[in-house]
């Protein structure tokens with residue numbers, strides 16, 4: 273059965289929230305971003321974009337281009353609050369919601385068609401519900417797969433509403449620049465362009481041998497996308513899920529310093545996954561199993577959700593210290609850390625953690641324990657959640 277996929281993307285989200293909360297900004301160019309020396313633009317409304325300002329641009333450059341714009345710092349808590357309202361609307365229509373960021377999600381509404389009508393009915397209802405409950409505009413794309421739905425939501429922004437019928441896929445895709453194909457990077461694009469492949473249609477019709485020489489093993493992937501084929505499923509993230517790592521020691525540990533180092537290593541692993549999935553965590557849990565197989569778990573909630581390793585580690589090590597203060601030198605057989613009460617993260621998370629994640633992705637996880645090295649012998653690590 274053909275699927276019905278909707279991609280919803282809020283228009284200039286942070287800047288629109290600011291305008292909505294401050295009606296006096298209604299006709300102004302609004303730029304949200306860091307105000308420090310090295311600040312960058314996090315969001316610019318359409319009036320600011322017409323002046324050439326776009327996100328990720330250094331603020332200093334934005335100020336030169338748009339000296340009269342209204343500048344403000346991001347209020348992430350407020351954006352998350354609005355985001356929760358928007359996601360609650362999505363869930364009225366389907367449980368299959370895959371959040372990509374605070375202001376963007378895929379919805380698989382295949383199972384909702386009988387109840388609500390066509391995907392266009394559902395898309396329009398969602399757009400209207402968002403406007404009614406938040407006062408903000410969203411762009412909506414509808415198609416039979418994720419790739420097309422995402423391109424559709426972007427095709428007529430802001431306040432876009434684009435549905436791509438199966439028999440219009442080529443007409444929709446062919447004129448688009450090849451850069452729109454998922455996974456075409458900054459290195460690949462110029463090489464394709466140099467061969468005269470500027471549009472998706474040109475790539476679709478190109479000589480297979482040429483594509484193979486330019487794209488190697490990825491040629492088939494890009495050719496499928498160019499034909500509008502994308503089998504990826506919408507992956508719903510359940511709100512009650514948790515992410516945890518635990519480690520069973522080859523030799524029981526009782527040294528507090530070693531246990532803390534191990535705890536940090538586990539926390540790093542957990543939080544890296546939290547950030548990869550663009551989430552924030554509210555509740556931190558540790559699990560300690562002693563040499564007699566007595567297992568305890570201890571939890572504590574943060575005041576505000578976080579995606580920072582340091583914040584979560586502080587809570588986890590506090591919980592561990594409390595356990596240690598009561599159990600002294602009891603040998604520990606297994607240690608675990610988990611986070612729950614997960615919510616979608618807003619925009620850029622912790623910069624330190626972000627760059628560490630990048631290093632880890634490139635060099636593997638072993639080197640990275642923030643200066644606290646330890647020799648825990650052979651371990652049995654388990655990934656959960």
Ligand SMILES: [Mg+2]
Pocket residue numbers: 281282283284285375376
């Ligand atoms: Mg957006």
